[in-house]
Amino acid sequence: MGEVSFKTSPVQQALVQSFCQNHNEAIACLQELIANQPTPSIFVLLGKIQMKAKKTKDAVESFREALKILNSSAKKLPNTIEAAEIYYLMALCYMDQVSLLQAYKAFSLAVKVYPNFPDAFYQRGLCRMQLKQARCIQDFNRALAINPKHFQAYLSRAAYYGSKGRYSKAILNCNEAIKIHPDSVRAYLYRGTLKYHNKTYKNAIDDLTKTIDLDKICILAYYNRAICYHQIKDFKKALKDYGILLLLESSKEIVLAVLINRALLYVELEDYSNALEDFKEASLSDPRNSEIYQAIGICCHRLEQFEEAVNSFTQGLKLDPFFLDAYVARGNSYMEYGHETGNTKAQKDFLKAMHLNPKCVKARICLGYNLQAFGKFQKAWNQFTVAIDIDPKCHVAYDGRAVVCLQMGDTFAAFQDINAALKLTTSAQLLTNRGVINQFMGHLNCSMKDYQQAISINPGYALAYFNAANIYFHHRQFAQASSYYSKALQLDPRNESAVLNRAITNTLLQKIEEAKEDFEKAICLCPFSAAVYFNRANLYRTLKQYELAEKDISTALSIQPNDALMYKLRADVRGKMGFSEEAIADYKQAISIQEMIDAM
Template sequence: MRCYDLAKFTIYQVAELNKGLIELSPIQQALIYSFCENHDKAIQVLDGITLNKPDVPMCTLLAKAQMKAKRNKAYLSRVAYYGLKGRYSKAILSCNEAIKIYPQSVRAYVYRGVLKYYSRNYKLAITDLTTAINMDKNSYIAFYNRALCYTKINELQMALTDYGIVLLLNAGETVTLNTFINRGLIYAELEQFNFALEDFKQAALISKTNVSLCQATAVCYHRNKEFEEAVNFFTWAVKIDPRFLDAYIGRGNSYMEYGHDEATKQAQKDFLKALHFNPVYTKARICLGYNLQAQGKFQKAWNHFTIAMEVDPKSYLAYEGRAVVCLQMGDNFAAFQDINAAIKINATAEFLTNRGVIHEFMGQQQNAMRDYQEAISLNPTYSLAYFNAGNIYFHHRQFSQASDYFSKALKFDPENECATMNRAIANTVLKRYEEAKEDFAYVVESCPLWAAVYFNRAYFYCCLKQYELAEEDLSKALSLKPNDALIYNLRAEVRGKIGLIEEAMADYNKALDLQEHASVV
């Protein structure tokens, strides 16, 4: 019938009674207890016999009982030994034996799950770790290792859930630290930098001398455009390790985002400091080149990009940087040569788009469009390529195509106010007035100090014959850009439409004066 549990229970009851008609010898009692896996009782009985009759058979029985009692732990010890030696198959076999002896061993399932993880059998590892979790809901080690497995098979949300549970349990400091780091890395991969930032900050507070954690936290702050906080954490990293070059570069790039001359000069000091420690560090050299370009020191920037190329002839970023400087210096052909060299090393959508811009500077719009389309083929989510292609369609008065491309650019970069305004203008020409109205409203709200948006919305109001609103927008544009002849000219026309003849004549005269002054200059 194979009812082993019932048989064990019956035999155990007989052993416990041990009175009346049934008389069992101590050896029989010990064997029954051992069979019923009550190893402590068996050892207790055999100990008593051995003390009274210390012969070889009794000692052998006692030793077997003790081995049987400790066999599960013995196999787990072998698991640890084989695991440390990297003999994972042997270790897994020992786990199997341990589980056969004691199927409720949480540790055995955790061990086997971890071993399967190291053997890259991630789904099988998850099965074992889940079994362990079902046995012990407080096993943070099982949750932690299952999160690692989920990460490996790219089930990132499941991994985040497990890491969250680990942090709710009483895990030790090391596991808690690693959990914050690993969860932060997942958030960073998902581009959820706010969450990544919080995890890296917590990890940095636990391990206050870990320079990599300070760096990671600073990078997240930079991604979130919290540049002052980024500078603080980069500075912390530098204090921990004064020769940590990436911290100087990160801090310098954060200073560059401040947008004023003092910060730009401070950034230059950081880039120079990194180069002082390592003169052939290309990354620092390129950053210094862009810093000098931002200061208008184009020749010095050109020199540093050239040095970077000499140090690393495969540095496509150095070629790109020098191409940008050449373009600003008016040497379009040299810029074209450098961007071509960058593309030969690494053909990216960004470089192809940059070459398209250079083609436009050279008056070759057909070639520029070809580069933009190739960039889009290479990376269908690259917003700038759509925007630039849209501008070419706009220039050729192909407003429907232009509007479509601006929409695609905004799909991948919703904060591009230039694309929004250009789409509004195209939709105005196409008489899609409601769509144009929404776009203008968004840009005015986002960029309330941008004169061009008021000028273009005034033209939109003119199309609707809402001249009072147009006059109001043009006056606002002139308050922001007081010496623009084009704005005065349009306001003169609008004022004429609403009967403000004297004001219209004054605007015409002002426009003529500004145009004459511009032609003399």
Template sequence: MELKKYELASLCIHQLAEMHEESFASQPVQQALIQSFCQNHNKAIECLLEATATQPEPSMFIILGKIQMKAKKTEDAEISFKKAMKLLKTSAKTLPNTFEAAEIYYLTGLCYMEQKSLLQACDAFSMAIRLHSSYPDAFYQRGLCRMQLGQAKCIQDFSQALALCPSHFQAYMSRAAYYGSKGRYSKAILNCNEAIKILPNSVQAYFYRGTLKCQNKAFKAAIEDLSKTIDLNKICILAYYNRAVSYHQIKDFREALKDYGILLLLELNKEINFKVLINRGLLYMELDDYANACELQAAYIQTLSVSTCQSTKLLHEPEEAVRSFDQVLKLDPVSVDAYVGRGNSYMEKGDEAGCKRAQKDFLRAVHLNPKCVKARICLGYNLQALGKLQRAWSQFTVAICIDPKCHAAYAGRASVCLQSDETFAAFQDTNTALKLTTTAALLTNRGVINQLMGYLPYAMKDYQQAISVDPNYALAYFNAANIYFNNQQFSQVTLQSVFILSEVVFLNKY
């Protein structure tokens, strides 16, 4: 091993593990270490358990605990370290201020971290630091615990680890991760710079620095780092993804499409594949290539894709949209968004058969996720279209209970109340919706309710406000014009009425 001929060393150790010499058997620690090197952890543990039964020494239990950690037997390792502590304690029941004692607490802390007991781990690392104040790894691990616990003083631990060991690569990377999580991208990038000085060919450091530059909107600089990452690791999926996003942001669509294409050839998990397909579809849409966007989503998409929905709507092809969502559901039969999307596509057909099919999809979506507000709102409108007003009202009410700030749910329930001649209830729901958001459609709806209740001045005020919010909202013009003509205000507002009606004609024409 000193000659750096590791393959030969490994071969010799494996051969030694197969030997049964008496001299070798009499040295249980060496035997255990060799078995552990050969990944025979159970044999190594068995060997040391026999040794500790006859020769219980702290060092034996420490080695045993380390091998148990390698074998993923964390709880057993914790017990071994506690036995080592007990043996190290003096007659005064205190541990000596030695590195061996500090290491036991450090290793116990690692066991607690593995078990997600962060507070106990933090206490163990603190004890290790108390026993041995120049322990950089203990400071580093305590910093990791504190960072996961959301404690800002984790940064002090990382800095102390670096003060004790300036070449502590992971401490720089963790400090970069902390600053990055707080949006302090420049500081995070500086720490990555220091990490790269320590390990000039670190995939992790180049990738994270590239990602930080991307977050900092320095896309060209991000592309350089991500390209270096890919040079070092040709199958770094996230590097291709972030580089594609960076190319997309600087409008280099050709390179972005190339990276998205590479990602589709690699083995991706569902979440990344979903994002790749959305982004690639949106890129095609920026290029006004809607047909390609639809084809892409229909062929590969695994869950609901915003690109497919937008493309099919732009092409006014509900049948094509249904086929796209069929593809989604073949790949992911429990996609709530896909059921909602297909249900809406059926609704766009406008016939009774489409409404009934849509209802099945909306009900399936609600069954899969009872708290999906979007599914319940769609189901409410579907039931309303089929004349089942009470059931529709119930769905909108449940949606409001789930999300009391959902203006669409209040607007939906108001429309059902209005259709059921519950005018005042419709007025209250519409007012609540308008407190949450102001749209021309909601203002026009309130105008209609005011008009039905006989409050014409308030109705006119709502229509005029709707027109100011959206000058292209034809229904507001039409309803306002109707008030003028129904009141026979020809002599006073003839020109205004003609203007309003001409606006309606113009908007409907185009």
């Protein structure tokens, strides 16, 4: 048999090499062919392979050579599909180079040569979108008029309407795209995102869930669905999606966004420990972001880690020395130190914020409370007043000024300010504060109405229950008082005043064991409170347990040594115990202290 040889043409060789991703070999093969046989089709093929090789500038030159040959055979622009394709390919190269005006001109030549070219109209529409030209929508419309099944044109038109806030119209275009490709991940993802922006969160979740069914690792679908769950307060499912995103190989930007969003969700749940951990992790990814350090500081403040909060705010201020909120927040953390040095540092921060922006209402209000802590009530009143002048609708400023007026003894002015605050907004705190002012004015019935209204607005506001219980106690309605103290303690278990008052109430109700338990709790919460030991001593005296009573009243006197009433109680107890000399000495001491007080 004779030998048979198979020879391939240079074009076939170039196509094979290009298919195998050997673009340079394919280009060399075609360039060798062009040297002998320059034809438009070969130049177009060369340009396409150069585009695949990301050599768009060389591709443009190849397409120009093809056009030269076509133009040489015609006096005007060749009215052929081939010429339109060349202009179209040139325009794609310009788009890749971000030479948008040149791309626009090339697309325009393509549709001029061949008016029924839907892809050219579509791509020109994209080009016009990037050039911020509103007429891009006309190109998408033209593409769809030529080809009603143009999937990409529907999606791009949806993108255009979405960018203009016309979400309903954008969703309709996504619907048409889904009719063409019912299993398109992009179409469902985009429609779900549009529904999120349209605030139809449950419908958005349905589309994003469909996207995930089609593509189990679609990061954007999980991210957007998590945000939707967050919006509808389905925190458990939101946390699940955020967790999945952190397990997937997400980009650094997505991971950072997930950590911040999940931290904000934890803050909403008042889970500041987990929020703090996420913000700290976020700070490692973006160490130059001052707002993350601000968030870390706020979480530390909520967790009563005040020194850590100050350190975090300080780090944020190093990154942004003009960050007003950081100065105010750091000042508030200094205030929580509970000593004069902390208050002084806080004052400096509030003044720094006001120096940067004299109209910073938040800083003025905080400075007002700071001056109040120093006992400078008139100066505090001035700051609250300036804050009100800057923002007449700032209810916090009215509330602060009302408290200062009360401390200065001007109950009527305090009442006017708290009413002004309540006209702006109604809250349990403001109603409770008005109740306190009413108490100072002797209007106990009005006080109780305010506390009850505060409870109806916010059943979780402990202070309203506590203050209402005090009024019940004042009216000797001890059963109701005990019940309200218990409700206050359910909401705020560390309120030592509520524990002590309930202990006294239970003593009066002859609930001896409950009273003893409450006194023990009060001592655990506040071991240096003379009042706790004094009142428990009273309980032991009524039970004729004089040794325990004498021990407690002595402890109270060691904490608060110059109290005539305590000496009198111990004298009574020691008298019952038969310690006459010690009792007489205590009576004399009580009289001596009382005479000193009367003489002052």
